[in-house]
Amino acid sequence: MAIRIKKGRSGKSIRSIVQEMSDVDLSLCFQCKKCSSGCTVSGMTKSPPSEIIRRLQLGAGDEILERDIIWTCSSCETCYARCPMGIDVASVIDALRSLAIEKKAAVPEGNVPLFNKAFLKTVRAFGRAYDLAMIGIYKLGTGTFMKDTEKFPTMVMKKKIALLPVWGADRKTVRRIFKEVDRDKGK
Amino acid sequence: MEYAYYPGCASESTARDQHSSSKAVASALGINFVEIPNWSCCGATAAHQTDRLLAVSLPAPNLLTAQQMGLDVVVNCAACYSRLKMANHEISTHPEIREKVGEVLGRDYDGSVKVRHLLEILHEDLGMEVIRDRIKQTLNGLKVASYYGCLLVRPPEVTQFDDPENPTSMDRLVKALGGEDLDWPHKVECCGGGLALTRTDVVVKLSESIIGMAQAAGAECIAVACPMCQVNLDLRQIDIKKAMGKKYDMPIVYITQLMGLCLGVPYEELGLNKLMVSPSRVVDAIAAVQNQS
Numbered sequence: 517m518a519i520r521i522k523k524g525r526s527g528k529s530i531r532s533i534v535q536e537m538s539d540v541d542l543s544l545c546f547q548c549k550k551c552s553s554g555c556t557v558s559g560m561t562k563s564p565p566s567e568i569i570r571r572l573q574l575g576a577g578d579e580i581l582e583r584d585i586i587w588t589c590s591s592c593e594t595c596y597a598r599c600p601m602g603i604d605v606a607s608v609i610d611a612l613r614s615l616a617i618e619k620k621a622a623v624p625e626g627n628v629p630l631f632n633k634a635f636l637k638t639v640r641a642f643g644r645a646y647d648l649a650m651i652g653i654y655k656l657g658t659g660t661f662m663k664d665t666e667k668f669p670t671m672v673m674k675k676k677i678a679l680l681p682v683w684g685a686d687r688k689t690v691r692r693i694f695k696e697v698d699r700d701k702g703k
Numbered sequence: 704m705e706y707a708y709y710p711g712c713a714s715e716s717t718a719r720d721q722h723s724s725s726k727a728v729a730s731a732l733g734i735n736f737v738e739i740p741n742w743s744c745c746g747a748t749a750a751h752q753t754d755r756l757l758a759v760s761l762p763a764p765n766l767l768t769a770q771q772m773g774l775d776v777v778v779n780c781a782a783c784y785s786r787l788k789m790a791n792h793e794i795s796t797h798p799e800i801r802e803k804v805g806e807v808l809g810r811d812y813d814g815s816v817k818v819r820h821l822l823e824i825l826h827e828d829l830g831m832e833v834i835r836d837r838i839k840q841t842l843n844g845l846k847v848a849s850y851y852g853c854l855l856v857r858p859p860e861v862t863q864f865d866d867p868e869n870p871t872s873m874d875r876l877v878k879a880l881g882g883e884d885l886d887w888p889h890k891v892e893c894c895g896g897g898l899a900l901t902r903t904d905v906v907v908k909l910s911e912s913i914i915g916m917a918q919a920a921g922a923e924c925i926a927v928a929c930p931m932c933q934v935n936l937d938l939r940q941i942d943i944k945k946a947m948g949k950k951y952d953m954p955i956v957y958i959t960q961l962m963g964l965c966l967g968v969p970y971e972e973l974g975l976n977k978l979m980v981s982p983s984r985v986v987d988a989i990a991a992v993q994n995q996s
Contacts, residue, residue, distance in 0.1 A: 539797075556895075588902065588905065590893050590896050591748055591752065591853075591897065593853055602860075604858070626898070626902040628752070631901045632748070632752055635747065635749035639743075639761070644743060645744050647717065651900065664900075675977060678715055685743040693757070693760045696760075697760060700806075701754070
């Protein structure tokens with residue numbers, strides 16, 4: 517299949533930013549496609565991992581941040597585990613995710629960035645994840661109120677999910693971490 | 704045997720059953736879990752998909768506290784295990800990351816605390832002989848498909864857990880408990896993990912493939928060691944039926960729940976009532992032996 521890319525217009529290329537963020541040398545890839553063969557979601561994405569690496573090698577621009585694999589990827593790490601050149605493909609995808617958020621790329625199917633944001637919001641507030649709040653924020657943002665609600669009564673009855681947040685974490689340290697990481701990003 | 708226990712956030716919500724069964728099993732085997740005081744979230748998938756520094760920094764205070772306790776860390780949750788080990792790996796191999804994490808925390812951490820999964824401790828420190836001696840009843844030949852998922856075994860450079868393509872630590876445990884360990888091909892496939900809520904379509908497809916394969920291999924239950932695997936495989940059987948018309952009734956039990964049953968831990972402590980698919984098939988198989996003896 518022919519790969520068409522739009523080159524990045526100015527400044528640092530996506531390729532060099534990704535290499536810097538993930539410590540991966542993308543030139544090591546010789547397209548054996550083991551990553552794509554083993555990829556958990558290769559049947560559910562338009563761009564398997566080897567294609568993403570190829571696009572980066574060819575100098576892709578911002579359009580790469582909207583390839584569906586970036587958020588369909590389940591972070592199972594099979595690509596990295598099986599790469600004969602030891603390329604940490606999963607970290608490349610993570611770097612593309614960070615860039616997609618930073619550059620406000622289009623909202624992907626399922627809006628994983630919103631879910632991650634909701635998850636981290638509860639961690640920032642309580643020091644530990646709080647399922648119900650995170651699900652609430654996500655449902656509010658995506659309008660998927662009715663999804664999975666039929667399971668909820670059983671889960672509550674069986675106490676399979678906590679209703680209240682749990683106290684006890686070192687919240688001060690956790691807040692400091694979030695604050696300092698934000699500051700580092702601003703640098 | 705004493706360890707710094709990192710329960711992880713799921714232990715207080717969707718994996719209370721794993722938490723209580725692990726603690727009960729540990730105490731039945733004479734293993735002392737000392738909970739890391741004021742432990743906080745490891746950041747899970749959300750952190751590493753958002754920011755590398757955040758992902759490495761969030762586990763660090765827990766590891767620092769464990770270092771002060773002078774103990775190895777024991778973790779139940781495969782996701783926490785992976786994040787804690789990844790933080791150690793990043794901090795110990797990248798001096799610039801260690802320095803940054805030091806600035807973020809206001810304290811230096813060298814990445815040297817040993818992080819271990821309960822399965823590793825059972826094999827390396829306790830041994831299957833001890834477990835064989837301590838059990839009060841066997842699994843009575845129960846056919847168990849051991850499912851390891853992703854984060855215990857991958858990436859192998861970081862987790863260094865068992866064989867990354869064909870792990871057997873849970874299988875050997877099942878055997879020691881008197882069950883039948885099944886040779887099946889989906890041990891380390893992915894269930895979709897953190898996509899549970901966002902891409903349920905993906906999770907349903909992946910979970911079906913895993914449960915279907917276990918069933919084809921003759922499994923009477925699937926044993927897991929990760930809260931995300933447990934919830935996805937257990938909860939999504941209803942959705943598999945709705946979306947794909949395939950009806951499964953496969954109990955998804957924690958390996959610690961199976962151990963607890965054999966060690967004579969009371970049912971309530973094992974949290975067996977919390978499972979969505981009833982584990983009565985598993986419980987009955989074991990109880991049958993108990994009644995005979």
